[in-house]
Amino acid sequence: MAYSEQVIDHYENPRNVGKMDADDAHVGTGMVGAPACGDVMRLQIKVSDEGVIEDARFKTYGCGSAIASSSLVTEWVKGMTLDQASELKNAQIAEELALPPVKIHCSVLAEDAIKAAVEDYRNKQKK
Amino acid sequence: MDITRNYFEILGLPVSFDIDQAQLTERYRDLQKQVHPDRHSHQSDREQRLAVQYTAYLNEALTTLKSPLKRAQYLLSLQGIDTLSDSRTQLDPMFLMEQMELRERVADATDHDDPGAELEQLEALVGAELKQLQSAFVKAWEGQQLAQAEVLVRKMQFASKLQSDIEALEDRLFDD
Numbered sequence: 001m002a003y004s005e006q007v008i009d010h011y012e013n014p015r016n017v018g019k020m021d022a023d024d025a026h027v028g029t030g031m032v033g034a035p036a037c038g039d040v041m042r043l044q045i046k047v048s049d050e051g052v053i054e055d056a057r058f059k060t061y062g063c064g065s066a067i068a069s070s071s072l073v074t075e076w077v078k079g080m081t082l083d084q085a086s087e088l089k090n091a092q093i094a095e096e097l098a099l100p101p102v103k104i105h106c107s108v109l110a111e112d113a114i115k116a117a118v119e120d121y122r123n124k125q126k127k
Numbered sequence: 128m129d130i131t132r133n134y135f136e137i138l139g140l141p142v143s144f145d146i147d148q149a150q151l152t153e154r155y156r157d158l159q160k161q162v163h164p165d166r167h168s169h170q171s172d173r174e175q176r177l178a179v180q181y182t183a184y185l186n187e188a189l190t191t192l193k194s195p196l197k198r199a200q201y202l203l204s205l206q207g208i209d210t211l212s213d214s215r216t217q218l219d220p221m222f223l224m225e226q227m228e229l230r231e232r233v234a235d236a237t238d239h240d241d242p243g244a245e246l247e248q249l250e251a252l253v254g255a256e257l258k259q260l261q262s263a264f265v266k267a268w269e270g271q272q273l274a275q276a277e278v279l280v281r282k283m284q285f286a287s288k289l290q291s292d293i294e295a296l297e298d299r300l301f302d303d
Contacts, residue, residue: 031223032216035281038288040226061230112216 003064004098010068015075018057020044028121030113034105039066043113045077045085047121053077053085058113065103069093069110077114086118128162128181133205134188142205144198144265155189195257196287199264199280206273210280218281226285229253233293242300250293257286 003011022029022044030043039062046055056074060067072093077085093099093107128137135142138154160166162181167174191197200210232249239245260283267276 031220031227033218033223033226033285034216035210035218035284036212038285040223040230040285042223042227059227059231061227061234109216116217 006097007064007068007099010071010097011064014058014067014071016055016057016071017059019059020046020055020057025124026121028117028119028124030116030118030120032109032113032116034062034066034109036105037062039063039106039109041066041070041109041113043070043073043110043117045114045117045121047082051082053080053082062109063103063106065097065099065106066109068097069099069107070113072096073110073114082118082121086115088114128158128184130181130184134191134201137185137188138192140192142202144195144202144261144268146192146198148193151189151192155185158185195261196280196283199261199268199276199283202268203273203277203280208273208277210277210284215281218278222282222285226289229289230292233289233296236296237300243297246293246297246300250290250297253286253290253293257283257290260286 019042020027020029024046026046026048028045028047031041032043033040039060041058041060041062043058044056045053048054056077058070058074060070073088076088088111090104090107090111093110094104097107099107130137133142135146138151138158140146140151140154159182162178162185164175164178164182167178170178191201203210229249229252232245236242236245236249260279264276264279264283267273267279
């Protein structure tokens with residue numbers, strides 16, 4: 001299957017690959033996985049006291065589309081508020097990357113990952 | 128051959144995870160001989176078409192029942208639980224974290240002092256994990272705890288993928 005230029009770009013030059021300290025109170029970590037293909041994705045955000053995402057990191061083990069989806073999300077969410085980030089929709093990711101229907105689930109994975117990261121951060125703040 | 132019957136029934140096996148592999152192969156061979164298209168070449172077009180259809184069904188049955196993961200997925204599908212096109216992404220974070228760490232180790236294995244030993248160790252780890260997941264699945268399945276069985280199959284999918292990735296990497300590194 002042919003990947004779009006956008007996917008190849010993110011796949012070859014992934015943005016923001018890496019890891020943050022999951023125990024840091026300012027860091028939210030989202031871990032998700034796609035059982036059907038065995039892909040695993042970790043997406044982390046660093047949030048300021050004002051509730052703005054200052055930085056984001058990801059690590060994905062999976063296909064090119066899954067890597068591109070998570071790479072794109074880490075670029076997008078920087079500068080967003082938590083509410084804005086959790087409103088991201090997989091359709092926006094799929095459209096930006098021109099994902100074919102069989103790869104839509106990769107964008108779902110990225111959407112779920114950012115939601116999980118926001119939720120993790122919020123849960124930490126409650127404590 | 129009645130292809131409205133499930134794979135276990137076709138092959139005369141109990142509908143369960145623990146099946147006798149020798150028996151599976153033997154039954155498969157017997158049936159395959161009976162339905163093989165070559166044996167029906169003198170018969171009508173319809174008979175021949177059926178023979179091809181039966182053979183395909185039988186081959187699918189063998190492939191499905193031979194693999195522990197596919198067998199578990201098939202057992203659940205007989206109960207109306209679809210784990211093949213599963214799009215749910217939430218699984219217990221500890222498990223996913225552990226999978227992530229194992230994948231990181233596999234990815235780093237090529238830079239390891241002794242990649243062969245490292246991969247062998249990882250293979251043993253994943254193999255043990257799969258075994259443990261399988262026996263937990265059997266317990267859940269036999270206790271009719273289907274929701275639990277479903278979660279275990281999802282975990283088996285991750286572990287199986289990791290296992291085949293390790294095998295592929297070993298092939299690439301050592302079988303030139």
